[in-house]
Amino acid sequence: MTELTDLGIADIRNGVRAGTFSAREVATAFNARVAEAKALNAFMIDTPDHALAAADAIDAKRAAGEDLPIMAGVPIGMKDLFCTVGVEARAASEILNGFKPTYESTVSQKLWDAGAGMLGKLNMDQFAMGSSNETSAFGNVISPWRRNDGSNAPLAPGGSSGGSSAAISARLCPGATGTDTGGSIRQPAAFTGISGIKPTYGRCSRWGVIAFASSLDQAGPMARDVRDCAIMLEAMSGFDPKDSTSLDLAVPNWEAGLSSDLKGKRVGIPKEYRMDGMNADVAAVWDKAADWLRDAGAEIVEVSLPHTRYALPAYYIIAPAEASSNLARYDGVRYGQRTLPDGAGLQDMYAATRAAGFGAEVRRRIMIGTYVLSAGFYDAYYTQAQKVRALIARDFAQVWDHCDVLLAPTAPSAAFGLGENSEDPIAMYLNDVFAVPASLAGLPAMSVPGGLDSQGLPLGLQIIGKPLDEQGVLNAGLAIEERAGFTARPAQWW
């Protein structure tokens, strides 16, 4: 029999429902797997008891003959950005040291209600600011993947949801929550050969999720395949009156709607995404994916998103602007770390606390955000960026006249080595170049594995869909998944 930890969400749920194994057996197996994977530094806090308690509750329900919910007996990893009762939530930052929420985020509560349990809190880029997990105050997550050159150089798992991506690809958990502000679900999924979907902005409540950039932040599932993403997305989604930007819409049964038959569908290839000097492996897998989708019945059309090249600069104005304000609450007064030099007044305490508590990248973005909102610069930066954002949204709105989904690479390359980009923030920011436009437009977008590059590392393919058309995105992803036959997994070295 297959190891329990090799099973995905659907298989675990189905096995628990059928009584093939108990939820407790599953939780126990994953707890052990998490405990022995410290070298990856994916989990910051282990919560084996949470996973076991959730499993026992499911086993009891089954024993009582009750119907089991859609994630019955599935233990998952929780990105550290989500507040869960009684478990430290730090957003991988020193400034939240010791902060144990007394409240449960809406998304995590929905997951528990769906029968899931928590294996632990997952490492991430500090406040979700980063694309490699190197900004965590608690050490890098190390990707379980290695290049095929025998160098064993430690690789980035992507970011900011790098703990999630590393844990899933290393089979420490069958699924994990991620959040995506400018690619933080899709890029790490691509780097580690797993799937992840950022739904339409407003599908998942932001209540109880530590904020980075409110108008962009969106939670979503990361898992091994498209079906698992569909199941977990359904569990996480739904209207929340506590979040004013939450969408008051019924949650579709995406799993039931899965179909890889794309007859009658048109897939757009945005020509602006084909950039000069593009990585050849990335270009090749992109072309192959177009063929796969054609094979699935879709018509492939070239389309144009003319304002694409302005997306990244606009993103790096809007996201830091919102962050500079969202992070003002970390002042050392009510929770987390406080630094109080001798004789310090209130403003001194703020400055000392924030200087000590925030990492360098967070400080950089707060300063960028503060600058672009300042009197005299606001119109030149923030207002202009909002106009660009509107134009990008319009580009997408117009492109839907010509196609149903868009196909693009997720990231410009496969995973890079830790430290390779960390000296040059712009090079790091460029990792998000394909991911950011869909974020600015609030569109559903997912990454699925397409194959391996010449170094033996996974490459991701991105599907971007119309607002609220997660089904179309998942279905195109499924069509790729079925044809890509991606079965590669990292050899266990940890």
Added chain:
Amino acid sequence: MTESTYRIQGATGEWEVVIGLEVHAQVTSHAKLFSGASTTFGAEPNAQVSLVDAAMPGMLPVPNGECVRQAVRTGMALNAQINRYSRFDRKNYFYADLPQGYQISQLYHPIVGEGGIEISLDEKNPDAQTKTIGIERLHLEQDAGKLMHDQHPTMSYVDLNRCGVALMEIVSRPDMRSPAEAGAYLKKLRTILRYVGSCDGNMEEGSMRADVNVSVRKPGDEFGTRTETKNVNSVRYVMATIEHEANRQVDVLESGGTIVQETRLYDPDKNETRSMRSKEDAHDYRYFPDPDLLPLELDDAFLDACKESLPELPDAKRKRYESELGLSAYNAAVLTAEAETARWFEALLAESAKAQGKPEADVAKASANWLLSELYGALNRMGKTIDESPVSPAAGAELVALVADGTISGTIAKQVFEIMLETGDGAGKIVEERGLKQTSDTGAIDAAIAKVLADNADKVEQYRSGKEALFGFFVGQTMKAMQGKANPQMVNEQLKKVLN
């Protein structure tokens, strides 16, 4: 429109004062603007703080529909433009009373735009000396918490109960030209807010405060540089602030100085304003649209419901009291100056009409007179507001009716009212039990008259020889002899008969 003649006499001539007010009015609502926490005044420190108010990680604001409704109703009562599209912005700064590190306000797209308030400077004649003060805007924003510096020798304490409470900031045009105009504006605004029920106007409890913008200029010149005196919390202090600040500015200018645009504080103990911070160290608030909140978009149904729910406003009510009830302009103005008084009066009026079986217009004058002289006098003596009146409108109406139908005289009515206040008994019962009914028994009256005339034969002589003013003396003596219970009209008639 009346031009103000208020001037400050300086060494170099006359100066005109230009005043604008930014009034912060706490919205009457059980819950805060963006959180479910309670807003009751006087709770233990930090007893009314939600996770949102304390700016816990991951917490989100959700607009309180009642606060939006109250702002719209207030805007309508100020004859202002209601903006169907408005938006919340963040005003960013660090301070201990502001856990989020920003205040949610509305800078770029306020919920209410241009409007105006008509003020009158002559209480006796409210239709004379009127002036319209422009309202620039009304927007919703969060209040901050409160710092307490007197709890510990070296530390300050923070109370977040007030943090996040909804305020309406009502910004006037710089249309006022004297402390009296500013006082009248503030009182009128407070009256309107109380009528609408959107703010209790309680300045002592801080639910209404004003930032006072003052500048001076030679009449006809351009506006001068203004100062802003923050958080002045009574009408009297607002007027004192203006007077002091305008005189200070004239002194500065006449001694060759310039006015610095700055924020000042009013010290009521010393009756002076002091500099708080100048423009140079003013914050850069980095306003931007709050990304946690969607724009507010108001539809017709909502606006219609707001309009429907508005009460009759003070000016309309005053005019109706004059035209339909025949009250004097002064009485109408006094009765409508406070919503509570008008409410009480209208209850009295309805009861009086019922008790006397007459239309309200026929009983209005007597009812108004009784309320304004007798009831007001008693309440003043007792230090009570009209809402605390020990006598109900129905009980008052019973008394007024007894006078109207001649059962008792006005003089006896005063006595009866005193007894009502002491005992809580009804007027009819008192009159009955104490035998205070007015008598129209001509026999008794004639007998009393005969005795008075006999006792004052000399005065009768004088009267008959032309000193007609003595008639009143005979009336008074007769009434006294009858212990006030004689029908005064009959006494008059009988006396005339006998004397002439």
